Amino acid sequence: MRLLRKIGPMLRGDVRPWALVTGAGSGIGLATARGLAASGYRIVAVDRDGQALAAASLPAGCLPVQHDIADVAVDLWSLIDESVAVEVLVNNVGVMAGRSFTELPVAEAARVLHTNIVGTWAVSRAVVDRMLARGTTGSVVFNLSLHSSRVRMSPDYSASKAALLMLMREMAVELAPRGIRVNAVSPGAIDTGHGPAVDGDRHRAAVDAMIPARRLGTPQDVARVITWLCSPEAAYVTGADIPVDGGLFHYNWLHHLYGDAATERDRHQSDSPG
Numbered sequence: 001m002r003l004l005r006k007i008g009p010m011l012r013g014d015v016r017p018w019a020l021v022t023g024a025g026s027g028i029g030l031a032t033a034r035g036l037a038a039s040g041y042r043i044v045a046v047d048r049d050g051q052a053l054a055a056a057s058l059p060a061g062c063l064p065v066q067h068d069i070a071d072v073a074v075d076l077w078s079l080i081d082e083s084v085a086v087e088v089l090v091n092n093v094g095v096m097a098g099r100s101f102t103e104l105p106v107a108e109a110a111r112v113l114h115t116n117i118v119g120t121w122a123v124s125r126a127v128v129d130r131m132l133a134r135g136t137t138g139s140v141v142f143n144l145s146l147h148s149s150r151v152r153m154s155p156d157y158s159a160s161k162a163a164l165l166m167l168m169r170e171m172a173v174e175l176a177p178r179g180i181r182v183n184a185v186s187p188g189a190i191d192t193g194h195g196p197a198v199d200g201d202r203h204r205a206a207v208d209a210m211i212p213a214r215r216l217g218t219p220q221d222v223a224r225v226i227t228w229l230c231s232p233e234a235a236y237v238t239g240a241d242i243p244v245d246g247g248l249f250h251y252n253w254l255h256h257l258y259g260d261a262a263t264e265r266d267r268h269q270s271d272s273p274g
């Protein structure tokens with residue numbers, strides 16, 4: 001059964017602004033909820049996994065809402081009290097089937113595309129419509145990926161992130177005159193405690209070696225940039241997609257073939273330029 005939490009008048013005395021984070025039950029979403037809370041926001045923590053929400057150390061005063069963003073027929077505001085005036089939205093949910101184009105059944109691809117694109121679109125409409133109706137300023141941040149432009153060998157995922165990148169830009173231009181900023185972060189390889197980035201020490205060492213900063217990112221690395229994008233310091237930033245990747249985006253086939261800068265220098269001392 002859906003975990004419906006309607007807040008009552010007891011929270012109305014609290015004047016902190018609200019921030020809604022999707023996928024806030026774990027990983028980058030949870031770190032973002034904590035980061036935004038530390039900078040003065042009350043959090044609406046949306047996640048489809050009620051157990052994750054219950055187990056997570058969510059910030060004080062947080063409103064947990066069990067909701068699958070793919071259920072676009074559900075009115076988000078039927079789950080959240082009318083008095084919750086959201087000023088910040090973090091579109092953090094992103095799922096992946098993890099199979100190649102020829103192995104991925106079309107129905108499975110459709111499920112991922114629906115969740116990542118249509119689900120995120122529906123949450124964004126629900127929140128932005130309220131911001132506009134209130135006539136307040138606001139900030140929306142999408143959690144994208146380097147794979148909005150780099151091959152992932154999971155085309156459902158990369159195609160959905162590419163679509164969201166353009167949705168972010170469309171929203172940024174349309175909403176800027178109305179006081180709503182829309183931006184994105186694109187994490188590289190982030191250690192959330194699960195997933196391919198930490199599958200065994202050898203794999204992890206290989207990933208570390210590929211990243212110019214020589215370490216995996218942490219959920220907090222990403223959360224700090226999202227929190228900054230929502231702050232007044234970023235008041236003139238909209239339509240931006242900020243990589244949070246320790247330089248991983250710039251790793252390329254030359255590094256793969258020739259190694260790091262020192263190896264490349266030695267090669268040039270003995271080779272003709274090429």
Ligand SMILES: NC(=O)c1ccc[n+]([C@@H]2O[C@H](COP(=O)([O-])OP(=O)(O)OC[C@H]3O[C@@H](n4cnc5c(N)ncnc54)[C@H](O)[C@@H]3O)[C@@H](O)[C@H]2O)c1
Pocket residue numbers: 022023024025026027028029046047048049052067068069070092093094095115119143144145146186187188189190191192195197
């Ligand atoms: N972890 C990385 O290395 C990495 C790299 C680049 C981008 N990202 C992006 O960051 C975001 C978060 O990734 P993460 O690694 O922290 O994930 P995670 O798996 O740690 O957490 C995702 C959370 O979202 C919830 N969720 C999943 N589908 C949902 C849905 N339909 N409705 C509501 N909640 C849902 C899950 O229950 C979970 O609590 C994703 O968009 C992902 O694409 C992650």
